[in-house]
Amino acid sequence: MIDEEKVKQGIRLLLEGIGEDINREGLLETPDRIARMYREICGGMEEDAGEHLLKTFHVDSSEMVIEKDITFYSTCEHHLLPFYGKAHIAYIPNGKVVGLSKLARTVEVFARRLQLQEQLTGQIADALMEHIDPKGAIVLLEAEHMCMTMRGIKKPGSKTVTLARRGAFLRDPALEEQFFRMLSR
């Protein structure tokens, strides 16, 4: 549960820490605004992916389903700076599928937390395995980390690519190849 009062106190301290005047006009509402913003960008902490993956539809096919180019924004737990990019998800149904929007909702649940990209990728794949019980799932994330671009090493344009394979995607390299082929079409 996000404690907005604590976030506000923290932001006031941060502003004082960097030498700002917390009483100047432009900053008066900033602690309050940032507390509301954290409720949004860390809102996934209060959500369970299972709620979105509850409703399933029966299918006879066990052909791969891919949802690609899902834009996501997350926050790096080391620097509290954004990392953002595209998520590509595929799974092989085992008698049931979920509504397509629910794949993007699953990405949102885990992206709207303080994260590591590798962990975010794995959590999405694990949620699909747990709640849809597919034959396999694979998640590819490509993202730019602001902590790598606007500060520190300063490498704008560098992309971090992470992959999580589960079930049949671990056992059968041909499935992984099919996923990459379909992504690049």
Ligand SMILES: Nc1nc2c(ncn2[C@@H]2O[C@H](COP(=O)(O)OP(=O)(O)OP(=O)(O)O)[C@@H](O)[C@H]2O)c(=O)[nH]1
């Ligand atoms: N593996 C991984 N590392 C990340 C992620 N986001 C940020 N990092 C890295 O976390 C590391 C933190 O390194 P530290 O040496 O503790 O922090 P730092 O002194 O700010 O490091 P620099 O960024 O190199 O200036 C950096 O190398 C970041 O690039 C992520 O999602 N996954």
Ligand SMILES: [Zn+2]
């Ligand atoms: Zn970072």
